[in-house]
Amino acid sequence: MDALLARLTSTVPVARNVEQLTRPLLDMLGTVTGLESTYLTTIDLKAGEQHVLLARNAGTMTIPEGLTVAWSDTLCKRALDAGRMSTSDVADCWGDSDAARQLGIQTYVSAPVRDDGGALLGTLCAASAQRRKIPPEAESLLRLFSTLVSQFLQRERLVADLRAANEQLTSYALSDALTGLPNRRALFDELQRQLQRATREGSCVLLGCIDLDGFKAVNDQLGHHRGDLFLREMAQRLSLELRGSDMLARMGGDEFVVVGPGVNVGALPKPEGALFERGEPLQAARTLEQRAALASVGRFELDGRSLQYAGASVGVVALDPAGMTVEQALQHADDRMYQIKRARRRDIVVPAVIAQAAD
Secondary structure, three states: OHHHHHHHHHHHHHOOOHHHHHHHHHHHHHHHHOOOEEEEEEEEOOOOEEEEEEEEEOOOOOOOOOOEEEHHHOHHHHHHHHOOOEEOOHHHHOOOOHHHHHHOOOEEEEEEEEOOOOOEEEEEEEEEOOOOOOOHHHHHHHHHHHHHHHHHHHHHHHHHHHHHHHHHHHHHHHEOOOOOOEOHHHHHHHHHHHHHHHHHHOEEEEEEEEEOOOHHHHHHHHOHHHHHHHHHHHHHHHHHHOOOOOEEEEEEOOEEEEEEEEEEOOOOOOOOOOEOOOHHHHHHHHHHHHHHHHHOOEEEEEOOEEEEEOOOEEEEEEEOOOOOOHHHHHHHHHHHHHHHHHHHHHOOOOOOEEEEOOO
């Protein structure tokens, strides 16, 4: 026992996770009990399942890691319900367990692993296909081991919860709350990456501004609730029409921006200004511009009201990334969008037509 305690003293301080702690504990548990299989389980009471997380097998009987069984059929549940930790005659004591019968378990000992509030996390167990006498110190040692495992499990779950919370906070910080699209901050980060990548690879960057003409009339005539529904639906329609490599972001209000990689321009002469205004880069910009514009046209059903929308003003440019700042890039795309908006006004584009849905 002194040797075992010495080993335990050297194991616990260096363990960094549940597995690093539990593997040596399972070996020590096998040494003390003389049982060929020792294992740690986790329990999902809501799903009614027990899962073998880690296992050590030193004989003919094998408790496989990853095994999942119905919690109601396990020896662990029977032991907890009976307030009994061990038996050397499973068939006589809990012969109704199909799982124990299939695994061939004759001798069994276990301790619950609970959190600080008493909630059941899992069990620490030892089992054998032979009938063996359980040493008197085995149950005390098992309780000690289960307490140690509980502390590590809770720590890992806390770390996982904190990581998930941080990821969610990061997502909130980079997402538009209304549409779920990337927000202005996320767009600036992505546009900066796209400009740097294009500079390295000798390509251009496609950048477009999308302004929802007549959006104020939608809010005024249908109310802000339906205006919000319109923005969400528009975000979905635009997203479906873009390439997988494009990012669609909401800048705020009724303004959206799309950014994505353009074509390779290594063999093309440098443009006189900051934009490629001919050839394949320009064609790529006009194609994206047209797809986004067409996606914005159509009928929108908004909580009992219908909106026949004539479409947004969309302007897309093919940028030369060399020396380009994010602010300059956005200004070029914005200029192109306003060029389109002025042309649409000259053509007397019909504003949004709003009609009440039929009863």
